[in-house]
Amino acid sequence: FANITGSTNLTGSLNLSDDTKLKLGNSDTSSADGSLGKITFTNTNNGASFAKIEALSDAIPGTDDHPGRLVFSTTPDDSNSLTERMVIKHNGYIGVGTSTPLSEFQIPGRYDDLTEAPQFTIPASSNPRYSVGIGSNHVSGTGQRMDFYVGDSGSNTSNLGNGTRRMVLDSNGVLCLNDDAADSYSTGIQIRSNQNLNKYSFILKSANENGGG
Numbered sequence: 001f002a003n004i005t006g007s008t009n010l011t012g013s014l015n016l017s018d019d020t021k022l023k024l025g026n027s028d029t030s031s032a033d034g035s036l037g038k039i040t041f042t043n044t045n046n047g048a049s050f051a052k053i054e055a056l057s058d059a060i061p062g063t064d065d066h067p068g069r070l071v072f073s074t075t076p077d078d079s080n081s082l083t084e085r086m087v088i089k090h091n092g093y094i095g096v097g098t099s100t101p102l103s104e105f106q107i108p109g110r111y112d113d114l115t116e117a118p119q120f121t122i123p124a125s126s127n128p129r130y131s132v133g134i135g136s137n138h139v140s141g142t143g144q145r146m147d148f149y150v151g152d153s154g155s156n157t158s159n160l161g162n163g164t165r166r167m168v169l170d171s172n173g174v175l176c177l178n179d180d181a182a183d184s185y186s187t188g189i190q191i192r193s194n195q196n197l198n199k200y201s202f203i204l205k206s207a208n209e210n211g212g213g
Contacts, residue, residue: 024055032060036068049082050075058090071099109136109144116162118149129153133160139181143171 024037038054067090095101118133133149151164174182
C-alpha cells in the first residue's frame, strides 16, 4: 500500500507500479457528507484547481454500513471555482447536472427555456454535425414535454438547434410531428405538412405506389 498524508508541496509526483494500491481515507467518517478523500487537479504554480474527484459518505455510516458516493467537479471557462458536474450515489444512481438523481441515470431538463437544443445527442462517429437528440423542455401553463431532434448542426463542434426539432410529445400525451405544440382539439397524433403550415397530412404508402392522403 502507498499511504499519503496531507501536504502543501505540489512539486512532486507519485509513481505506482502494477502491484501497488493507492488508498485515500479519513479517520472521521461518522457523519453524512463527510469527505473520505479527494484528488484535485491543480496548477502547481498558483494552486488553481481545474478538476476534482471526491469520495464522501452518502448517509450516516454504521456497523457494516458504509454508504458512499463519488462527486466529479470541473472549473468552467472564465471562472476560478469548481462546479459539481456528476455524482454516483450509494445506490448506483448517476446524476449529471444534479446531485440528487431519482433514477439510474438522470440529467436535468430545461424549465421555462424553449431554446431549441437537445440535452442528449447521438452523433455520427465520423461526422458529429449529423446527429439525433432528445431534450426536455417546460412549457408554461402546460407542463414538461419531450423534444426529438434529427439533422445537421452545421458544425462538428455545435449542438443541434433551430430547425432540427422534428417531433414533440407533450404532457397530455399528444404526439406532434413537424410541429412544436398541439392544437387545442388534438388528442392523439398531430402532423403538420411542410408544404402548407395550415394543412395536416398523413401519408400511407404501399410497396408499389406513391401514396397520398
